Amino acid sequence: MSRAQRLLDLIQALRRHRRPVAGAVLAADLGVSLRTVYRDIETLKAQGADIEGEAGLGYVLRPGFLLPPLMFSEEEIEALVLGSRWPLSGRLRRRRLEGLCPSSREGVVSPGRR
Template sequence: MSRTARLFQLMQSLRRHAPPVTAAQLAEDTGVSLRTLYRDIEALRGLGAIIDGTAGYGYALTEDAALPPMMFDDEEIEAIVLGLRDVQAIADPHLARAAKNALTKLQARLPDTQAHRLKYAVLAADRIIRPPQPTIDVRALRQATWDERTIQIDYVDVHGTPTQRCVDPLGIVFLKETHNLIGWCHLRKAYRNFRLDRMRNLAITSRSFRPRRIPMLREAIDVLSSCWPEPSAMTAESRDSAQS
């Protein structure tokens, strides 16, 4: 394997593994010794890749903007454009702006022919009926979810009854026409959906449930998915019945 091919394979390994990834794992992926792996890490840094970490701790790829752009085929470009434009149509303002910026950055990184295809993609996304606007800071909620921090909210259910909830936030999903938080409700002692437009007064607590978010999210989806009707059968009444 040429050195160029090996460095490319190392970049792919850094992208693929959850950080921090150990030098031993990277060396195994690329089929080299630890000494060669350390030299390859420094070579990538010299090319402009921002790689955090040291030997004995593990490595995390932060940014590789100075490296040659990743190539996409035509359908991959259409899929990326459609996905990011849908985010712009349905997401909260911060995430919608991030999707727009991501498209702009991607267009700047692609070769001219592919950048042209991205700019004038055949597929588009728009929503005649926009989802209800969240009544909390969704960016703060996303951060609490990443940090695996328990939150406190005031919540109004489908009947207009207010309650105070303590929730372990696991993920945010878009169901039909509304954004929903999937979480473990300490009040109900069960997994629940919480519509973001019915949440008020979000507060992030110091209580951590790390590192259980991923297994809890898998379990929550298994439990709650049986309550989620098929899109064609979903009505306002059936959607509300799935809310806590």
Template sequence: MSRSSRLLKLVEILRSHRRPVAGADLAAELGISLRSLYRDVATLQGEGVPIAGEAGLGYVLGPGLTLPPLNFDVDELDAVVLGLRLVERRLPGGLGDDARRALGKIEAVLPHGRSAADVQLLVGTPATGSARVLDAIREAIRKEEALIIAYSDKKGAASERAIWPVIVGFFDTAEVVAAWCELRQDFRHFRLDRIEQIAPAGRPMGRRHRLLLADWQLDRDCGEGF
């Protein structure tokens, strides 16, 4: 790896962490000595890259950095394009449109001679028609708001539930939302394609989302989650 490539990779590593990273960990990930890592950091700081920290304390990338578009290697581009195609195919409208736009932005910044069309990986997962429901759930999670849903279980029994959505899982043939159900006073899992109506409840969840997520993860570890 050339030094210029190594410096760019160092910046990418720091951009992926919000907390200080020990110099020894950075050096190990880059495959260089700690002394070389210190020289690289000093070089970047001298070029105006806002890296804060020092030897023995760790390093963190500060705000204000503007970089040119990143250059994906072959495997990285395959992974990104396949993931975006999956979202676009499975969730037309809403998040699927976002995936299509993101793919267009990536296409625009690829080096000359490279194209997302070169990625010969197709997605066969059919659309589920749950994009509208998913968008409502995502917004509720962001705002930490409760939802009212009209739901039909696998036997066709209908019910109305007030839920506090936690997380959405994507499976081969369906999407499932894990949520706290006010009716059952416990976590329940609802298939998005069986949610016939969905609307904000007009009030916040009874607990902060991060606490709900931690509780659900504990249930999952005990065999009650996805």
């Protein structure tokens, strides 16, 4: 498993728990050592994840933490929008694309735009 995948899995594991969860439990869930969990939590904190807790007490991911959306260039957004206008499930694809667009590009995916 790559480190990036492990970090995403750790975030997902923390999301499943509403109360602080011990590092040993997280390590068992992820199939890694306790030391790896401690390092990965520090990495996630440094990247902006709102994780509270410490070794021996447990960790909790504060509500409201979201992964940043995928970023597309203007050309990529236009290509995705054009593809979403095909008759089959265009509305569904358009809604999913709206969720991926950064707020600075709001409205780009709307049906009235080119």
